[in-house]
Amino acid sequence: MIVLKRTLEMKVRFTKTELDALTKKARKSGLSREGYCRRVLNGTEVKEAPPADVPVLIQEVRRVGNNLNQVMKRANALGLLDVPQLRKALEDNRAVEKLIADTYTVPSD
Known part of the structure; x- marks a missing residue:
């Protein structure tokens, strides 16, 4: 840098x-x-x-996404759940995270 x-x-x-x-x-x-x-x-x-609670919201969305990712990996390994549906939920979560971050973060100087 x-x-x-x-x-x-x-x-x-x-x-x-x-x-x-x-x-x-x-x-x-x-x-x-x-x-x-x-x-x-x-x-x-x-x-x-952003309002003071937006960073907390971003952190929570990321936490949920990480949990979804872990569940998806475990389900895929065991062949249990509907992995495509979980993958879609994870993609949706990441899209929401990106939208929030793009809307409320300011690029650094």
């Missing part, structure tokens, strides 16, 4: 209204004003930070 050191500085002047708007948008995204500006300048879509 390449680490970029930000050594250059640029001064920008704002009106009170502009600075308040920038601060509000940055807070909603969970970023610093500087981080928010860099992302906007780089053309990255900046989303609001």
Whole structure:
């Protein structure tokens, strides 16, 4: 991973209204004003930070997916359950996990 050191500085002047708007948008995204500006300048879509319970939801979806995966492996080894149906449930779980993560996570700088 390449680490970029930000050594250059640029001064920008704002009106009170502009600075308040920038601060509000940055807070909603969970970023610093500087981080928010860099992302906007780089053309990255900046989303609001997720509610506090979203990381817990993602963790729970992953836990359920891991449990499904273990059950599917065991059922397949023993020839017991409907493995295609379990595989579909696992795929659905992973799709939900990806949807939640894509919706609520912000790429790092």
